[in-house]
Amino acid sequence: MLVSLIIGLVLLLIIILVFIGMSLRQVKEWERAVVLRLGRVLGIKGPGIIFLIPFVDRPVIVDLRIRTVDIPPQTIITRDNVTVSIDAVVYYKVVDAIKAVSMVYNYNQAVINIAQTSLRDIVGQMELDEVLTKRDEINKKLQEILDSYTEGWGVKVTSVTVRDIKISPDLLSAMAKQAEAERQRRARVIVSEGERQASSILAEASKQYKDNPQALQLRFLETLTDISQKGGLIIVVPAGQELYPTISLATSAGEYLRQRINPQS
Incomplete structure (x- = not known):
């Protein structure tokens, strides 16, 4: 009888320890736990040690740090029918963990998809010269479009950067020739302007020499x-x-x- 009682107490102690082990959860400083109780959002807990009811509460861990998302190279045709390849980087963070869990299935993948389609739309409405010289404008427009979508998800886009713009080698060669021709034109204009100014000064000097x-x-x-x-x-x-x-x-x-x-x- 005593042995059975001891065995029962040991089993009860083990069950209690297991229950406590399943009830306690550690949440890091940069994380928050969105607790779902029987499928409904109970609230946000953390950081530190949080208590959960086993088999009733389910935590969804959300990282609040700034995350980096690489937009794969996108082949886009500009408004002047030039094919370019552009890739970018998006920086964002979760500002509302409950919305990030309940409003979108996978906010990370959603940000990537929206960034890809938005980048195509922006560059497709610009000419090649604008794409090469107005990166800041592209970054600003892309960030504004992403913010308009992610605001309802509890996600804030902090920065967008166009990383690289690639064009075909033939077009690069043509652009180099165009730039060289432009430099030669400017040099000739400068030389001609110098000759015009020199001739004016010499004409004025000749008048003075004539009088003196x-x-x-x-x-x-x-x-x-x-x-x-x-x-x-x-x-x-x-x-x-x-x-x-x-x-x-x-x-x-x-x-x-x-x-x-x-x-x-």
């Missing part, structure tokens, strides 16, 4: 000074009385002095 011949002579002498700095050159300078009277006068004076010093030369 001494300034022209000084400019000529400066030019000779610059040229004379280069060794190994023979400079023949016309010094007629009509063109450069100052130089002509200096040359005549030098010739007169040379004849006085060396009359037999």
Whole structure:
């Protein structure tokens, strides 16, 4: 009789321990447990140790950390009939665990599907140049569309980033040629503009030299000074009385002095 009582107590203790073990559940700091009691939402519990009624309560663990979803490369035809391949990254987090459990079957897969279709719609309405230069605008539009869907799921999209845009090699080569031609056009425009400005300045300078011949002579002498700095050159300078009277006068004076010093030369 005593042995049977001891065995019964041991079995009862084991049952109680098993019951307690099944009733207690640990929830991490970044998680929440949505408790379903007989199929109905009871509430949110956690973090820490939570108590559940075995076979009656069922917890659904929801991660509240920011999650990253990769959008697979999408082959899209732009508005100007150019085929591009685009992939992106979506960052989101759960802000309402009850909605995330009760309003959508798999919110992670739902976010991926909505992101794919929305990215196709946005890029399909843009031309290639806009797609390549307006990534921020694509990111903003895609985030707004995703938020409009995920708000009712208790999910908040924090950021969307277009990661890579790929186009065909033939189109890349054509774009490179176009860019090179554009650079050459700009270079020619700059050179032409410089020549136009230089001609205007020279025309203005010629008027000033015409009104002031001494300034022209000084400019000529400066030019000779610059040229004379280069060794190994023979400079023949016309010094007629009509063109450069100052130089002509200096040359005549030098010739007169040379004849006085060396009359037999």
